[in-house]
Amino acid sequence: MSAPENTLPQSPNLHPPIAMTKPTTSLQRRRSPLAASSYQLQTLAAIDLSQTPHQGDFAATLAVHDWHSLAPAPLEIFQINIGKLCNMTCRHCHVDAGPDRTQENMDRATIDACLDALDQTTAHTVDITGGAPELNPHFRYLVDQCVARGKHIIDRCNLTVLLLPRMQDLPEWLAERQVEVVCSLPHYRQRNTDAQRGDGAFEQSIVALRRLNAAGYGKGDPQRPLTLMSNPVGAFLANGQAKLEQEWKAGLAKHQGVTFDRLITLNNMPISRYLEWLEQSGNLQAYLELLVNSFNPGTIRGLMCRNTLSISWDGRLFDCDFNQMLDLELQQPDGKRPHIRDFDPKLLAKRQIVTDRHCFGCTAGAGSSCGGALA
Numbered sequence: 001m002s003a004p005e006n007t008l009p010q011s012p013n014l015h016p017p018i019a020m021t022k023p024t025t026s027l028q029r030r031r032s033p034l035a036a037s038s039y040q041l042q043t044l045a046a047i048d049l050s051q052t053p054h055q056g057d058f059a060a061t062l063a064v065h066d067w068h069s070l071a072p073a074p075l076e077i078f079q080i081n082i083g084k085l086c087n088m089t090c091r092h093c094h095v096d097a098g099p100d101r102t103q104e105n106m107d108r109a110t111i112d113a114c115l116d117a118l119d120q121t122t123a124h125t126v127d128i129t130g131g132a133p134e135l136n137p138h139f140r141y142l143v144d145q146c147v148a149r150g151k152h153i154i155d156r157c158n159l160t161v162l163l164l165p166r167m168q169d170l171p172e173w174l175a176e177r178q179v180e181v182v183c184s185l186p187h188y189r190q191r192n193t194d195a196q197r198g199d200g201a202f203e204q205s206i207v208a209l210r211r212l213n214a215a216g217y218g219k220g221d222p223q224r225p226l227t228l229m230s231n232p233v234g235a236f237l238a239n240g241q242a243k244l245e246q247e248w249k250a251g252l253a254k255h256q257g258v259t260f261d262r263l264i265t266l267n268n269m270p271i272s273r274y275l276e277w278l279e280q281s282g283n284l285q286a287y288l289e290l291l292v293n294s295f296n297p298g299t300i301r302g303l304m305c306r307n308t309l310s311i312s313w314d315g316r317l318f319d320c321d322f323n324q325m326l327d328l329e330l331q332q333p334d335g336k337r338p339h340i341r342d343f344d345p346k347l348l349a350k351r352q353i354v355t356d357r358h359c360f361g362c363t364a365g366a367g368s369s370c371g372g373a374l375a
C-alpha cells in the first residue's frame, strides 16, 4: 500500500498504514492498560533509543541547542478542553474520546472559574476543544461569555457533530459570533479519511462543510474563518503544509464543491489510541526513532506550550493538551500544581514547562502544534 497523499514515508523501517482501517472504542471502555497515562509514559520510556541523538532525551536535546529549560513566553491562548465526550471514536485519537466518555465534561462552575482566570490575563484567544466540545451542555454559554469579553474564539470541530439533530443551527450560530471553526479532516479523499475515522465519516464531513460554507464560512471572510486540520493516516510526519493547502483547496473545490480558508497539518503524538495503534502495527520503535532523528531546533521558539495554557475538564492546569492527556500537570515555582480556581498568572509565568519523550512529536520535521507547522 502506498503512503497517504498528504505524507511522505520518512524511514524504511516504518510499516505502511495498513492497520489504521477501522474506528475503535475508547481505551477506557476496553479497560486497556494504555488507558492509564502512567502506563503510556512507561511504554515510551521503555523504547530503546540508544542509537538516536542524545538517546532520545528531550531535555538533553534542547540543552544542546542552548535551551537549558523551556520557559513560557507571554500567554496568548487559553485552551479549554471541556470534555472527552465525542460522537466519534477515531483510531488515532490522543484524547481517548468517545461516546462512552460521558463523565468527563466540564461543569458550569469550572467554566466560570476559567472565565475568572481569563479576566486576569491578556490572552487574546480562547481555544475550545474536546472531545467534541459542542456536546458539552455549557458550550454555547462559554462561547457567549468569551464573545462578551472580545476574545477571538476557536471551536475545534470534528465536522460530523454538526449533523446531529440538535446542532442544525450551529453553523449560523457560530457565524453570528464570528467564531473561527477549526475542523479536523484527515484527508480530502474519502479512502484516507474513512480509514482513520470510520466508514461514512468523509461523506458526513463534506455535508458539514457545505453547511459551514452556506453559513458564510470558508469564503475568505475574516469574520468567518474556516480552517481544516489534517494529521497523517499512518506512521509518518506531516509534510509540506503550504503546498498541501493548495492541493486540498483544488481537490475539495473540484470534487466536492466546498471551500475553506486555511489548512494546518499536525504530527500524530505517540500517546493514547495512536500509541496503541503504533504498538499493534509494529511501528512504535521506528516512529519514535523518526521523531527523534527529525528533531528541528527551529521549532523550539514557537512551541505551543510557550504561549498557551491548557485547562482540563476538571479544572487542572497543563502546559499543553498533550501533557494534559498524560496527566503531566504543570508545576508552579512554589511546587504547587494549581487548579484553575487558584489561578495566579504571575507565578505561572515563572514556571518551567514539563517535557518528556512525547515532546519530540512537536519538534519533528516542520514541527507541530494546534496552530499547525512551526518552521
Ligand code: SF4
Pocket (backbone or CB within 6 Å): 086, 087, 088, 089, 090, 092, 093, 094, 095, 096, 097, 098, 130, 131, 132, 158, 184
Ligand atoms: S473526532 Fe477528535 S476527539 Fe473525537 S474521537 Fe476523533 S480525534 Fe478524538
Ligand code: SF4
Pocket (backbone or CB within 6 Å): 303, 304, 305, 306, 319, 320, 321, 322, 323, 353, 354, 355, 356, 358, 359, 360, 362
Ligand atoms: S508536547 Fe509539545 S507543546 Fe506539549 S510540552 Fe511537549 S513540546 Fe511543549
